[in-house]
Amino acid sequence: MTAAVTGLEDQIRRYLDHLAVERGAAANTLSSYGRDLDRYRRYLGSRGVDSLAEVAEEDVREFLVALRTGDPDRDEAPLADSSVARTLVAARGLHKFATAEGITATDVAHAVRPPKPARRLPKSLPVDQVVAIIEAAGGDGAADTPRGLRDRALIELLYSCGARISEAVALDIDDMTTESGAVLLRGKGGRERIVPIGGPAIDALDAYLVRGRPALVSRYNPALFLNARGGRLSRQSAWQVLSDAAERAGLQTSVSPHTMRHSFATHLLDGGADVRVVQELLGHASVTTTQVYTLVTVSAMREVYATAHPRAR
Structure with missing residues (x-):
């Protein structure tokens, strides 16, 4: 029976088989999930956990912290936010599967969310x-x-x-x-x-x-x-x-057509244009999309302030 699958390594293998057979996951996806879940298995093993039934929500949350800070004891460097998110998605999928299969009573990873990716500022040119x-x-x-x-x-x-x-x-x-x-x-x-x-x-x-x-x-x-x-x-x-x-x-x-578009918007805002006007010119459905360009101009103002104001530092 499903509940008899108690070893963590076996539980992970069962989940990967499920992805391959039931979900038709590609070979590259399975390989990526396998690496991420092996890291999760080793982390749980270091805490004396050998079955998903023994995992608490705190274990998952602290695994998230370990991904972001690294683990010198196991010679593991901190991961980028995108890699952290991917690894946590794999762990969350494993726990969701375990709950659906009756391996665990509750999904302890359900409330643990991956970090939001850093908001990249549009690249513009002088x-x-x-x-x-x-x-x-x-x-x-x-x-x-x-x-x-x-x-x-x-x-x-x-x-x-x-x-x-x-x-x-x-x-x-x-x-x-x-x-x-x-x-x-x-x-x-x-x-x-x-x-x-x-x-x-x-x-x-x-x-x-x-x-x-x-x-x-x-x-x-x-x-x-x-x-x-x-x-x-x-x-x-x-x-x-x-x-x-x-x-x-x-x-x-490198310069792309979007670089010119970003430069257009940034230079307008630098010149005092209203963000709503820039929204219309760019054809954005929401002003929220346009407001990312205001971050560019604020960033530039901070640099000027830091170098020009006598008490900026």
Whole structure:
């Protein structure tokens, strides 16, 4: 009977078999769970526990602490939050299974939650680095070629209106007029928004539409940004355009389209824009999503304060 499975090692093996047979878990998943649960088994063994029936909630909570602080006695270093969360998920799954199978009377791990991942601040660039990327678009001696004009217009647009890369490459000619100084973007969930674009972006788009795009188009295509064959520029190609420009500009860090979007939002807030306005410009459904950018500006203010205020330290 199930209840007769008393040894911790056997109980873990039974759970892994359940994942493989009943849940169809992949080999990599089983291997990962196996390593995490072996660590849990060794931890419980060090506390004299050899069966899940002997585990108390305090044991699980202290295992969580041990994952985060490490265990010098067993030469185990602290784990990153993501690894802690993964290991605890494995332990919680084991206890849930044991309860369902009648191995234990209660699920002692049910109330033990993994740590929330640290909130990563969006990566943004200083204005001078953004300008350097724009200036490097198109390559040496190729800035006035059709592709060079397209590349500069694309990067100017990404920074000028904070568009997602998918929104930028989905643009059709009819979605914008340089006379109005605005562009119609279609975001997530089919939501549309009209976003203003600045003078430099308008100039770059005008130059591309007059001298660049006609040389790229081979048949009717409504797409604003075209590839060398006259088709719509793909997300991957647009990403490469930006990456190449950043490399030519001499930036040592990787730059993605989202970096330009983050920079757009951060620079607006640094300039005094209201977070609700930035929310509308970015196309965020909730202002909570936009508020992460305020953390960037607060972080920058702290640095200035720490170096400039006479009693900051």
